[in-house]
Amino acid sequence: MSGRVNMRPSNKNTLLKVVILGDGGVGKSCLMNRFVSNHFDEHSFHTIGVEFLNKDIEVDNETYTLQIWDTAGQERFKTLRTPFYRGSDICMLTYAIDDKSSFRNITMWKNEFMYYADIKENTHFPFIVVGNKSDISNEEREVSQLELETWCNENGIASCIETSAKNASNVQEAFKMAVQHWLRAESRADRNDCTYSDTVDLNKKQSDNRSSCCAGATDE
Numbered sequence: 001m002s003g004r005v006n007m008r009p010s011n012k013n014t015l016l017k018v019v020i021l022g023d024g025g026v027g028k029s030c031l032m033n034r035f036v037s038n039h040f041d042e043h044s045f046h047t048i049g050v051e052f053l054n055k056d057i058e059v060d061n062e063t064y065t066l067q068i069w070d071t072a073g074q075e076r077f078k079t080l081r082t083p084f085y086r087g088s089d090i091c092m093l094t095y096a097i098d099d100k101s102s103f104r105n106i107t108m109w110k111n112e113f114m115y116y117a118d119i120k121e122n123t124h125f126p127f128i129v130v131g132n133k134s135d136i137s138n139e140e141r142e143v144s145q146l147e148l149e150t151w152c153n154e155n156g157i158a159s160c161i162e163t164s165a166k167n168a169s170n171v172q173e174a175f176k177m178a179v180q181h182w183l184r185a186e187s188r189a190d191r192n193d194c195t196y197s198d199t200v201d202l203n204k205k206q207s208d209n210r211s212s213c214c215a216g217a218t219d220e
């Protein structure tokens with residue numbers, strides 16, 4: 001028996017909830033607007049609470065509907081944003097590469113997300129780290145790509161990318177990378193569940209109304 005079990009009808013898009021977190025001013029709203037409407041606002045206002053937009057994306061010949069939640073990064077809006085973390089499929093931890101303190105704070109954002117989304121430690125949750133404003137000059141840069149990669153390695157995060165919402169560099173790629181990361185996490189979870197079901201004691205009497213993650217699996 002092989003392969004992961006796809007339980008959804010093939011004509012339905014998978015809906016993925018993506019939450020974008022990071023300090024106020026790093027460009028979360030601009031990233032979402034660049035991705036959804038290919039638009040950039042030089043004078044973007046601070047977000048109050050949360051806003052969300054949907055956008056379809058094709059990855060590996062499958063279409064996914066991303067429900068993107070743009071949150072308010074300012075500390076005073078914490079109680080307005082945290083109730084929306086639960087049920088997220090992907091978390092985008094965002095900083096601005098010309099703002100070192102926003103980079104240092106991604107640890108705080110990760111912890112805040114884990115706590116309010118109720119994600120257990122050691123869970124392979126699909127985080128992606130995004131260093132935005134890559135259009136700035138070298139003189140203005142405060143966080144190197146090496147620092148980004150080192151932080152991700154130390155924190156067990158496999159996906160990181162530098163973007164510019166301003167000139168659209170890597171924005172599509174960041175969301176695509178996020179979905180690919182989610183797919184890897186899903187297939188790992190499926191494998192773990194199937195490993196469990198493979199080791200069920202067949203001599204033990206089982207109830208008739210049991211459910212199995214591997215129901216409908218086919219031999220290939």
Ligand SMILES: Nc1nc2c(ncn2[C@@H]2O[C@H](COP(=O)(O)OP(=O)(O)OP(=O)(O)O)[C@@H](O)[C@H]2O)c(=O)[nH]1
Binds near residue numbers: 072133135167
């Ligand atoms: N140079 C440059 N500026 C950007 C980029 N993305 C956003 N900005 C600017 O950064 C400022 C803040 O952008 P927002 O998208 O509102 O930031 P935010 O993270 O949503 O901020 P909060 O809503 O307060 O959490 C705006 O003036 C944007 O024009 C980028 O890629 N490059």
